[in-house]
Amino acid sequence: MDFVNKLDTDTFLSILSRLHDPSDLVRASGVSRSWRDFVIRYGLSKNLCFKLFHQLTCVDRVNEESSPASSTSLIDDTTKLLEREHRAFALLAKGCTSSPIRSCIADAISASSTDNFPEESIIKTLDERVKIGATPSYWSSSGQHKASVPETLLYKLKGDLCVVTEFSIHPFQAYFQPGSPIYSSHYVRFRLGHLDNKNSLEKNNYVWTYTSQQFAMAQENRLQNFKLPEPVVCVGGYMLIEFLGRVQTQETDGLYYICMAHVRVMGRSLGKSFRLVDPEDVSGKFGLKVVSYCDPKEMGEEEVGQRPSRQRRNLEQLLHFMRRHPV
Amino acid sequence: MDQNLVDLTEKLSLSSNKIVLTSSDGDSFEIHEAVARKSQTIAEMLDAGCTGTIPLHNVTGKILDRVIDYCITHVKEDGPFEEEEEAEEKEAKKKWDAEFVKVDLETIFELILAANYLNIKGLIGLTSQAVADHIKDKTPEDVREIFGIENDFTPEEEEAVRNEHAWAFEDSK
Numbered sequence: 001m002d003f004v005n006k007l008d009t010d011t012f013l014s015i016l017s018r019l020h021d022p023s024d025l026v027r028a029s030g031v032s033r034s035w036r037d038f039v040i041r042y043g044l045s046k047n048l049c050f051k052l053f054h055q056l057t058c059v060d061r062v063n064e065e066s067s068p069a070s071s072t073s074l075i076d077d078t079t080k081l082l083e084r085e086h087r088a089f090a091l092l093a094k095g096c097t098s099s100p101i102r103s104c105i106a107d108a109i110s111a112s113s114t115d116n117f118p119e120e121s122i123i124k125t126l127d128e129r130v131k132i133g134a135t136p137s138y139w140s141s142s143g144q145h146k147a148s149v150p151e152t153l154l155y156k157l158k159g160d161l162c163v164v165t166e167f168s169i170h171p172f173q174a175y176f177q178p179g180s181p182i183y184s185s186h187y188v189r190f191r192l193g194h195l196d197n198k199n200s201l202e203k204n205n206y207v208w209t210y211t212s213q214q215f216a217m218a219q220e221n222r223l224q225n226f227k228l229p230e231p232v233v234c235v236g237g238y239m240l241i242e243f244l245g246r247v248q249t250q251e252t253d254g255l256y257y258i259c260m261a262h263v264r265v266m267g268r269s270l271g272k273s274f275r276l277v278d279p280e281d282v283s284g285k286f287g288l289k290v291v292s293y294c295d296p297k298e299m300g301e302e303e304v305g306q307r308p309s310r311q312r313r314n315l316e317q318l319l320h321f322m323r324r325h326p327v
Numbered sequence: 328m329d330q331n332l333v334d335l336t337e338k339l340s341l342s343s344n345k346i347v348l349t350s351s352d353g354d355s356f357e358i359h360e361a362v363a364r365k366s367q368t369i370a371e372m373l374d375a376g377c378t379g380t381i382p383l384h385n386v387t388g389k390i391l392d393r394v395i396d397y398c399i400t401h402v403k404e405d406g407p408f409e410e411e412e413e414a415e416e417k418e419a420k421k422k423w424d425a426e427f428v429k430v431d432l433e434t435i436f437e438l439i440l441a442a443n444y445l446n447i448k449g450l451i452g453l454t455s456q457a458v459a460d461h462i463k464d465k466t467p468e469d470v471r472e473i474f475g476i477e478n479d480f481t482p483e484e485e486e487a488v489r490n491e492h493a494w495a496f497e498d499s500k
Binding site for chain 2: 006007008010011014015016018019020022023024026027028029031032033034035036087090091094136147295297298323
């Protein structure tokens with residue numbers, strides 16, 4: 001009854017590429033030798049990654065520790081390459097769709113401006129508490145005369161690859177000021193991207209590959225959630241939050257400020273399994289390095305030894321602050 | 328749906344020719360040209376000058392009958408009579424399609440082969456999806472049984488596949 005044998009390549013492709021669950025595709029490769037060869041030869045797990053997450057199309061190869069070549073034929077090498085790709089991209093697809101969703105900010109990097117450093121630095125937004133003991137915990141921008149001047153906060157996410165599902169922002173209410181003003185913004189927008197490796201002259205330039213819609217912020221003292229219409233893969237691990245349109249002036253100086261108590265990002269970090277390898281050629285496409293073939297359920301766990309030291313971050317921020325406020 | 332089909336049939340009979348398709352086992356079907364042209368293969372034959380009867384050696388009468396049903400239902404898409412479809416109509420078509428593929432796997436396969444041969448894009452998609460739905464959430468053993476496929480892996484090879492992707496085999500039924 002084996003009809004599948006009668007099908008031509010295009011039709012079989014048409015059938016197998018409708019399997020959108022990576023587990024189904026892998027199980028299909030376990031049916032028989034010819035099914036396995038087909039799945040591997042036509043790169044179906046890589047195609048599935050690209051179909052599920054368009055952002056992944058900037059990753060085009062798998063870099064693995066090269067094992068000593070046991071064969072010298074080109075065909076064998078190509079087969080091994082395709083097998084490696086199949087295994088890696090199948091795991092990537094599964095990780096992107098079903099590893100646990102957790103908070104995925106690894107660190108706060110810098111703010112476009114900070115009023116009082118370090119009391120009102122971006123680091124404060126990592127803690128969900130609005131007040132720690134008697135001390136308020138929030139980031140404040142510097143003051144501006146014009147309400148149209150935007151502000152940005154830059155964060156590092158956990159891992160080079162992170163599937164972001166939702167952002168949450170808690171504007172800060174200055175309960176210690178008369179009237180308890182809330183220093184929110186009109187709108188908020190998010191960008192995801194990677195470090196710009198091409199431009200080595202200017203350090204710390206970023207390439208933003210995804211920009212969200214503008215979300216309206218409520219002038220309310222609560223954690224506001226912004227769910228993305230579809231989960232988005234952050235390739236590179238960096239996130240920029242843009243606050244657009246200031247709404248609140250400070251009574252003492254009449255300037256507009258933006259202050260945020262807490263920033264949270266929910267998503268699936270794939271850091272335990274995958275690293276990105278910088279583009280090697282003009283195509284600008286990244287390589288994918290598989291660090292561990294762990295179970296997708298465990299992918300969200302902390303990677304060991306990857307977090308930048310907090311002390312170094314503080315120093316960087318202090319230098320950044322001083323550059324902007326020369327004595 | 329019925330009223331629409333009547334309107335459509337009236338439109339068609341005002342404008343186009345009739346084509347006769349014959350199946351491999353001798354059945355004949357007379358259909359409107361617009362319906363026949365849902366098949367790229369037949370459209371090309373007509374454009375190349377074929378007229379009257381078109382013999383289809385690769386398709387049985389039973390399958391051709393169903394294929395024609397599909398073409399009539401979907402004739403409004405991408406054709407000379409393409410119109411803005413209302414949501415209701417789209418919904419009705421979806422239901423019709425769902426019923427259409429509620430047949431045994433052998434028939435679905437024959438439909439795929441026919442759709443392929445006749446090059447009817449929508450039908451290829453519909454039947455491919457139906458086959459994919461039979462593969463979803465099944466273990467390799469189930470799939471082999473359903474499709475009558477021989478397991479030509481050695482035990483070691485099969486073990487290797489399962490180990491490489493252990494996560495895919497954990498909660499398979």
